[in-house]
Amino acid sequence: MLPVEQQLKVITSGTMQIVPVEELKAKLEKGVPLNIKLGVDPTSPDLHLGHAVPLRKMRQFQDLGHNVTLIIGNGTALIGDPSGRDSTRPPLTEEQVEANAQTYVEQAMKVLDPDKTSIVYNGDWLKPLDLNKMLALMSKFNVARILEREDFHKRYANNQSIALHEFIYPVLQAYDSVVIGADLEMGGNDQIFNLLAGRDLMRAEGMEPQIALTVPLLVGLDGAKKMSKSYGNYVGLTDEPNDMYGKLMSINDDIIPMYFRLCSTLSVDEIDAIDAAFADGSADPYLMKRELARNIVDLYHGAGAGKLAEEAFDAQFKRNEVPDDIAEYAAADVVELNDEGLVYLPKVLIACGIAASAGEARRAIDGGAVKLDGAALPAKSYNIDPAQLASGTVLQSGKRKWARLV
RNA sequence: GGGGAUGUGGCACAGCGGCAACUGCGGCGGACUGUAAAUCCGCUCCCUCUGGGUUCCCUGGUUCGAGUCCAGGCAUCCCCA
Numbered sequence: 001m002l003p004v005e006q007q008l009k010v011i012t013s014g015t016m017q018i019v020p021v022e023e024l025k026a027k028l029e030k031g032v033p034l035n036i037k038l039g040v041d042p043t044s045p046d047l048h049l050g051h052a053v054p055l056r057k058m059r060q061f062q063d064l065g066h067n068v069t070l071i072i073g074n075g076t077a078l079i080g081d082p083s084g085r086d087s088t089r090p091p092l093t094e095e096q097v098e099a100n101a102q103t104y105v106e107q108a109m110k111v112l113d114p115d116k117t118s119i120v121y122n123g124d125w126l127k128p129l130d131l132n133k134m135l136a137l138m139s140k141f142n143v144a145r146i147l148e149r150e151d152f153h154k155r156y157a158n159n160q161s162i163a164l165h166e167f168i169y170p171v172l173q174a175y176d177s178v179v180i181g182a183d184l185e186m187g188g189n190d191q192i193f194n195l196l197a198g199r200d201l202m203r204a205e206g207m208e209p210q211i212a213l214t215v216p217l218l219v220g221l222d223g224a225k226k227m228s229k230s231y232g233n234y235v236g237l238t239d240e241p242n243d244m245y246g247k248l249m250s251i252n253d254d255i256i257p258m259y260f261r262l263c264s265t266l267s268v269d270e271i272d273a274i275d276a277a278f279a280d281g282s283a284d285p286y287l288m289k290r291e292l293a294r295n296i297v298d299l300y301h302g303a304g305a306g307k308l309a310e311e312a313f314d315a316q317f318k319r320n321e322v323p324d325d326i327a328e329y330a331a332a333d334v335v336e337l338n339d340e341g342l343v344y345l346p347k348v349l350i351a352c353g354i355a356a357s358a359g360e361a362r363r364a365i366d367g368g369a370v371k372l373d374g375a376a377l378p379a380k381s382y383n384i385d386p387a388q389l390a391s392g393t394v395l396q397s398g399k400r401k402w403a404r405l406v
Numbered sequence: 407g408g409g410g411a412u413g414u415g416g417c418a419c420a421g422c423g424g425c426a427a428c429u430g431c432g433g434c435g436g437a438c439u440g441u442a443a444a445u446c447c448g449c450u451c452c453c454u455c456u457g458g459g460u461u462c463c464c465u466g467g468u469u470c471g472a473g474u475c476c477a478g479g480c481a482u483c484c485c486c487a
Contacts, residue, residue, distance in 0.1 A: 222432090232416095232433090246441065253442050286440045317441055344454055360434090363449055367435045382454065398435060 001065045004028045010060050013268045014053075014261040016189040016214040019196065024211045027183055034066045037182035037210070039122070039173060040108075041073035041081055042100035047107045048234040049296070050218040050227035053262045054186050055111040057215050061184075062116040069180050070108065070119045072101045075126030076173060081194070082151060082166045107237045110300050122176050137171050140204045141197070146170065149193040170194045174201035177210050184211040218262055223252040241301045242323075245309035248293035253285040256292060264295045320374075322394055326402040327353060331391050334405065342383040345370075352395055352403035364397050371396040 001007070007028055011018070018024055027034055038058055040051075058068050074097045105119060129137075146167055147153060170193060177185055177198035185195050195212035202209045217226045220233025227234045235247045251259065257278050260271050277283035294306030301309075315321040334351040335343050346361035349370070355361035364370050366379040373394050377384075395403045 250441055253440095256442090284440095285442065289440080289442075313441085338454080346454075357452065358454075359452060360450085362455080364435065367448060369435045399441070 001031060001033075007064050010064060010268050011057075011213075013060075013271065014215060015057070016216050017192065017212070018214075019192075019199075019212045023209075024184065024213075027211065034061070034183035035181060036061045036066050036068045037071060037177060037180060037185040038068070038187070039071040039073055039076070039176055039185070040104060041077040042097055042104045043077065043080075044229065045100045045103045046229065047104065047237045048227055048229065049237070049263050050220075050234065052111055052237060053215050053218050054188065055108055056263065056265075057186055057213070058117075059111050059113065062113045066116075068112065068117045069182070070105070070112070070117055071176055071180070072104070072119065072121045073173075074098070074101060074121045075123035076169060076176075079165055079169045079172070081173075082169055110237060120180065122172070122179075125179050126172055126175070137175055137201070138168070140201055141171055143167070151190075170197040171201075174198040178202055178205050178207065181207065182210040183208075184213055186213040186215065188217055189214040190217070216262065219255055219258065221247055221251050223255050235296075237300055239300075241297050241305045241309040242312050242325075244297050244300065245293045245306070245313050246317075248296060249289060249313065251289065253289070256285060256288055259292055259296075260288075264292060265299050266295065317399060322374075322404075323402060326394070326404050328404045328406045331389060331393075331405040335386060335389050337386060338383070340383070341386070343386050343389055345377075345382055345384050348389065349395065349397065354395060354397045354401045354403055361397075369398045 004025060008021075008025065011024070012021075036058060038054055058070075062068055074094070077097045101121075109117070152166075173194045174197040176182075178201055182198065182202075185198055187195055192212060192214050195210075195214070199209040199212060219225070220227035220231055221235065222231070222233045225231050225233060229236075235244055239247070248259075257271075257275050260266060260274050264271070266274075274283065274288065278285075278288075290310060294310055297306035297309045298304070312323060316323045329352050334348050336347060338344060345365065346355065346358035349355040349361040349364070350358065355364060361370075362382060365377055365381060368376050368379070370377050372388055374396070389405060391405055393405045395405070
């Protein structure tokens with residue numbers, strides 16, 4: 001294993017807080033692999049780059065020679081983590097949890113090293129808990145302490161409801177740490193209370209308390225809000241390579257270093273150098289962003305995928321070539337003649353998935369966005385000669401929506 | 407349990423009884439670019455559209471005409487107990 005100082009350099013890169021650092025140092029100095037815990041409630045089947053931030057951190061631990069336990073919260077999901085919420089989470093059904101857990105693990109393994117990861121389900125030990133044990137656990141916590149945390153405090157102060165079972169969430173999460181004997185637990189920065197609860201409970205059980213490590217919430221592609229599917233500012237881990245590359249190319253310059261830090265596979269030294277280059281203005285943001293996009297595409301789609309995505313990107317957006325993997329539609333299926341022997345183009349655009357409604361299609365035409373074989377149509381050209389839609393014609397709306405007639 | 411307020415397009419916020427509905431954000435498209443930023447222009451409910459249809463929590467009512475008035479319902483928020 002690397003010297004403690006070097007390990008710490010990697011560990012602290014891109015983290016929010018480590019409580020307490022001295023204890024972590026002491027644990028590392030023992031020179032044995034630590035047990036690193038990450039608990040996830042599979043609330044959604046699709047992971048994005050934001051979810052991958054703690055996973056990346058886990059991977060760094062693995063590369064340093066430590067072991068990682070990924071806890072699938074099929075027990076805790078029955079409550080729903082109240083962290084950062086202003087209302088009670090709807091509970092998931094067992095089937096949802098089951099299905100989500102499977103895709104979660106699949107996606108997580110793109111980041112983690114499967115050989116150094118053990119995957120466990122906390123329902124295995126949480127569901128069999130009997131009343132005695134539950135009460136014993138709950139007696140270790142007190143209400144005033146739990147009410148101190150910001151999310152509960154706010155809800156309480158604002159007269160928003162807090163269901164009693166939500167208080168139990170940190171208790172169960174803490175118990176997970178006891179069961180697996182965690183040395184360190186990580187989470188997003190809204191998780192700090194739950195992580196500290198684990199410390200308290202472990203201490204109460206006479207164990208060496210875990211270290212709490214938090215990573216920041218990743219900012220979304222818009223550079224403003226946190227990355228989230230509902231904001232539409234995310235890069236999904238299963239997004240197609242070209243898509244992923246394109247989305248990353250659209251980010252603002254000033255979040256490039258942060259994305260390198262939290263999402264890329266570059267070494268800490270390399271990332272530090274990039275930070276420095278951005279700080280003194282010597283960095284070329286455009287080239288850096290291309291490197292970032294390649295790196296992340298490689299990570300999720302295999303080495304070389306980034307380069308291919310970049311070439312496709314250059315062809316499509318720099319040289320305005322027709323992308324080669326566009327959807328094809330049989331002209332016979334999509335092209336309909338009206339009484340005058342003309343084709344109502346908006347219908348064709350809808351059939352080819354280029355427009356959501358005829359109105360949208362008409363607006364796109366009027367706005368000069370729609371092109372046939374690269375030639376823009378004049379405004380109001382809604383009814384066109386079917387000869388313009390012969391087999392082989394490429395339909396385009398804007399730079400991103402394409403279809404080919406066959 | 408008592409009292410008060412509010413419910414408008416993805417979000418935010420206007421709207422004297424004549425509105426497909428102000429404005430901002432966001433989004434899309436165009437120009438310019440590095441699918442960055444900044445800036446400028448157009449669009450942003452549906453419909454083969456100088457027109458038609460369906461909208462402003464729900465249900466009824468008043469009216470030639472209701473997002474706007476009335477009644478009841480539902481939801482949310484605030485104050486007091």
